[in-house]
Amino acid sequence: MNAPVESLLTVRDLTVDAPGPNGARRLLNGVDLAIGAGEAVALVGESGSGKSLTTRAIMRLLPSQFRVGGSIAYDGDEVLEMGRAELRRFRGQDVGMIFQDPRAHINPVHRVDDFLTEALCTTRGVSRAEAEERAVALLADVGVRNAGHRLRQYPHQLSGGLLQRVLIASVLLAEPRLLLADEPTTALDVTAQSDVMAIIEEQRAQRGLALLFITHDLELAAACCERIAVMYAGEIVEQGAEVAVAPKHPYTRELLEARPSIDRRVDRLPVLRYNRTTHDALRATDALETRSIA
Numbered sequence: 001m002n003a004p005v006e007s008l009l010t011v012r013d014l015t016v017d018a019p020g021p022n023g024a025r026r027l028l029n030g031v032d033l034a035i036g037a038g039e040a041v042a043l044v045g046e047s048g049s050g051k052s053l054t055t056r057a058i059m060r061l062l063p064s065q066f067r068v069g070g071s072i073a074y075d076g077d078e079v080l081e082m083g084r085a086e087l088r089r090f091r092g093q094d095v096g097m098i099f100q101d102p103r104a105h106i107n108p109v110h111r112v113d114d115f116l117t118e119a120l121c122t123t124r125g126v127s128r129a130e131a132e133e134r135a136v137a138l139l140a141d142v143g144v145r146n147a148g149h150r151l152r153q154y155p156h157q158l159s160g161g162l163l164q165r166v167l168i169a170s171v172l173l174a175e176p177r178l179l180l181a182d183e184p185t186t187a188l189d190v191t192a193q194s195d196v197m198a199i200i201e202e203q204r205a206q207r208g209l210a211l212l213f214i215t216h217d218l219e220l221a222a223a224c225c226e227r228i229a230v231m232y233a234g235e236i237v238e239q240g241a242e243v244a245v246a247p248k249h250p251y252t253r254e255l256l257e258a259r260p261s262i263d264r265r266v267d268r269l270p271v272l273r274y275n276r277t278t279h280d281a282l283r284a285t286d287a288l289e290t291r292s293i294a
Contacts, residue, residue, distance in 0.1 A: 008036060011072050028057065040210070041227045043231055044255070045232060046255075093123070094178065096171030100182055102166065110154075113132055143199055179210070218259070230255070
């Protein structure tokens with residue numbers, strides 16, 4: 001598969017090895033992925049397949065004992081070779097990360113206004129008053145009512161849905177060009193999930209942002225992204241615009257078959273038994289030619 005024209009983010013042959021009692025263990029094995037400016041791409045797979053690990057490798061947030069190989073290029077600059085100042089700009093201004101659980105990433109002893117305005121004041125030299133004005137406007141944009149009052153509250157005083165909106169606002173305040181959304185609705189109820197996804201889509205469209213959306217939901221991925229990349233056992237095994245309707249890889253087909261349906265009854269969900277021999281055989285099939293972005 002060809003890479004998108006004018007790729008904003010290009011990941012080539014990404015590998016991640018973690019230390020273990022019996023030596024290094026490979027967690028990501030030759031991941032290839034490209035995201036064009038303004039493009040939305042979903043990374044889909046089961047828990048443990050390597051989705052979140054991929055985003056953390058892109059942001060260089062993995063523990064120092066992990067070995068990362070390959071190439072991660074953002075707008076032509078090699079992320080793995082960035083110095084401290086470049087990396088700080090990359091994380092703070094170029095790319096925004098929306099995590100699964102906002103309560104785990106917002107300091108509980110600081111008020112919402114401190115959380116939202118600190119980066120603007122320290123890295124952009126914006127006055128506190130102007131930073132708060134921007135924060136109020138952006139909170140309103142992401143659906144937070146009475147935003148001025150919310151600024152004075154602490155995280156424990158907000159619901160999960162409101163707190164996720166605050167986290168989204170904090171990311172957008174930095175005016176990034178790329179969003180990494182790591183299952184941003186997992187910790188929310190169904191109604192809040194729908195609202196948060198609508199907010200992300202609306203803000204992405206208004207601002208022309210690129211998006212890497214991590215999810216296990218193929219239908220949701222197909223609804224909000226132009227392309228889907230399917231991850232299995234630390235590799236991207238299939239990607240394209242028609243993955244959800246015309247899957248080629250056996251694992252993708254099993255993922256689709258595992259979706260609940262009101263039209264049929266199943267006693268046991270389909271399972272793709274993993275072993276190295278089977279996986280190597282699957283990689284040799286013509287279906288896996290789609291994993292290359294070169």
